[in-house]
Amino acid sequence: MLLLVIGQVLPWYALIALLSAYPLFKTYGSLSSKNESKQYAVLMGASLKATIRTGLMITIALIISGIITM
Numbered sequence: 001m002l003l004l005v006i007g008q009v010l011p012w013y014a015l016i017a018l019l020s021a022y023p024l025f026k027t028y029g030s031l032s033s034k035n036e037s038k039q040y041a042v043l044m045g046a047s048l049k050a051t052i053r054t055g056l057m058i059t060i061a062l063i064i065s066g067i068i069t070m
Helices: 002-006 013-030 037-068
Strands: none
Touching: 002 013, 013 037
């Protein structure tokens, strides 16, 4: 991922957004091959939180980038 940012394939704030994905991967790791329906609710909650956090991080990064380039 870092190489893609250095090669200017991805913007720099893509690295920041990766930080918000950790809780989601942690939740996926806790699931087994057969799960109770309660565990899927936890997974959906983690997915929603990761989506919101990623959006907030990218929005803040774009605002900072816009201020810097003014």
